[in-house]
Amino acid sequence: MDDLDKELKALFDSPLLDMSPGELALFDVPEHLGKKKEKAEADFVAQRTKCEDFDLYEEGFLKVHKELKEGARSLIKFQESHYKEGAYFIVGGVLMLLDKIYESKKDQHHKLDGRTHCVFENGTESNMLLRSLGKALFIDGYTVQESVAGTEEAFQKHFGVKDADVQDGWIYVLRSLSEDPGIKGVADLYKIGFSTTPVEERIKNAENDPTYLMGKVKIVASWKTYNMKTHQFENIIHKFFSAVQFHVKVQDINGLMFTPREWFVVPLKIIEATVEKIIDGSIVNYQYNRSMQMLEERTVHATKEKPASQIDTTGWAILTLNIKQIYFDQILSGDKKAEFRELKQSKLNMYTWLDEAEYKRYLKRFDALRLYVGYKRDRASALVEVINTEYDSDSRMVVYHLGKVLEVIS
Structure with a gap:
């Protein structure tokens, strides 16, 4: 009985019992947590409708496809400087024309925004916001480069x-x-x-x-x-x-x-x-995109002298984490598909938020992780898409399921 009394005393003296009602509800993670990403992408997906005058654009799509397959055009990682009327992009594997930009203006972060008229090769169109288009392109898209001169002409010139x-x-x-x-x-x-x-x-x-x-x-x-x-x-x-x-x-x-x-x-x-x-x-500026059978211009990573992000992440929810080199390399190679963080008392506000009205604590949702190797000034970093977030109650770990590596700075 003495041993049992000691165990009971240790249990009731546990610091966990000093937690507030909100903290005690830490592990109450409702199912609707998985819906935030769908809402964030709604402007890009839900507003597509049938393009009634698609015949006006079809020839252009066929021409661009032909030039891509012939190497007269190539792919390049998207940047905001590529926004212009008449430019073509590939997003989610679908060729798209940025036909018009309406009500162009700078937002509160001095970034270009406005309504667009986008036409897709599948015969649909959308008036999505420029910012929504940009986010989709950063995650899963390319800019289509303009056409270049023919091979024989290049031979003669060279x-x-x-x-x-x-x-x-x-x-x-x-x-x-x-x-x-x-x-x-x-x-x-x-x-x-x-x-x-x-x-x-x-x-x-x-x-x-x-x-x-x-x-x-x-x-x-x-x-x-x-x-x-x-x-x-x-x-x-x-x-x-x-x-x-x-x-x-x-x-x-x-x-x-x-x-x-x-x-x-x-x-x-x-x-x-x-x-x-x-x-x-x-x-030297190109590589062969095997899956799309197209030439792709290489992404120029920032150097130590200029470790600046090439991606505009305005409006994104980004979690910054430090990581060991071995795990960093595994994420870049695609061998590591998830990043784990223990949910300690000291990290509650970092990984979760409290609904004070209901005394329920929820996992924070992030669009991407900014991963840094170690703590040195010239350390390597990467921006990696987060496609889902879960809590493993057995290990008390927050699990960030990873998508594409959006950017690497070395």
């Missing part, structure tokens, strides 16, 4: 061919004519390479060469090259398309196995546009 110049090789693109089902059935399969001899001469014995998949090939594109370091070309383009390299083992006529490295699964027009950017030197 090489500046003169009578005294000597040709130094050919850039070529080949398509396999193999009857092997594992090769014939692969759409957009091309070999990209450079040759110092005429391409027709180079491929004469293709059916006996594992480099050409032991089958005949067809030349689909080739360019004479002048005045460029052509020996570096293959390394550049192979690295650029490494994510879509075609992996196959081929047996030669002697029974030896080879793994060709110069075949890629990528649309021909994208290859041509990439060659153009290698020639004019702008390739």
Whole structure:
């Protein structure tokens, strides 16, 4: 009985019993907490209606899609400076035209706002606020860059061919004519390479060469090259398309196995546009968006000398947290999908808010987490979307389920 009395005394002396009624209601987390994000996105989604005069815009959408697939246009991470009438964007995987901006004005934070007329490629339209559009684009969108000059023009401009110049090789693109089902059935399969001899001469014995998949090939594109370091070309383009390299083992006529490295699964027009950017030197600013099969301009991260956010987060609810490097890296790579924080007495106001009328405590809702590595002045940081927030009563942890990494500053 003495032991039981001690346990009871310790229980009634617990500091938890000194909590206010609101604090005692800490773990009363109602179901409607999950609805705030839906409300925040309502202006972007709910106001879409059928566009009665969509025929006026359809040709423009088809043209932009064609130019994107050909590499004449490219994608770039959205910034507010991209707002202008007639600009195209991709949001949530859907192509959209910012047709008009009405009642343009600066809000209390000196940021541009106003009503818009937006037309979507699926035949709908919306008069959403500019701020709502911007938030959707930051989370899951791109700006569509204007069209650029053609490949042949870029070649001529770069090489500046003169009578005294000597040709130094050919850039070529080949398509396999193999009857092997594992090769014939692969759409957009091309070999990209450079040759110092005429391409027709180079491929004469293709059916006996594992480099050409032991089958005949067809030349689909080739360019004479002048005045460029052509020996570096293959390394550049192979690295650029490494994510879509075609992996196959081929047996030669002697029974030896080879793994060709110069075949890629990528649309021909994208290859041509990439060659153009290698020639004019702008390739360093681009990467290949494999899922959308489009060229995407790289996001330029802020440097230590200028660790400034490129995203306007005005009106966002952002929770700032410190995090260890190992977990930071896992979030950036996509391996870590949630961030956890223990709900301590000292952190109540940070993670929750109190409804004094009902004496109920609720989890605070955040649009994003601003994560910092350590405490040094030049520390790396990231802005990460929060798609849901929950409380795990067993571990007493607040769980922030993470979406896209919106920005990285290193």
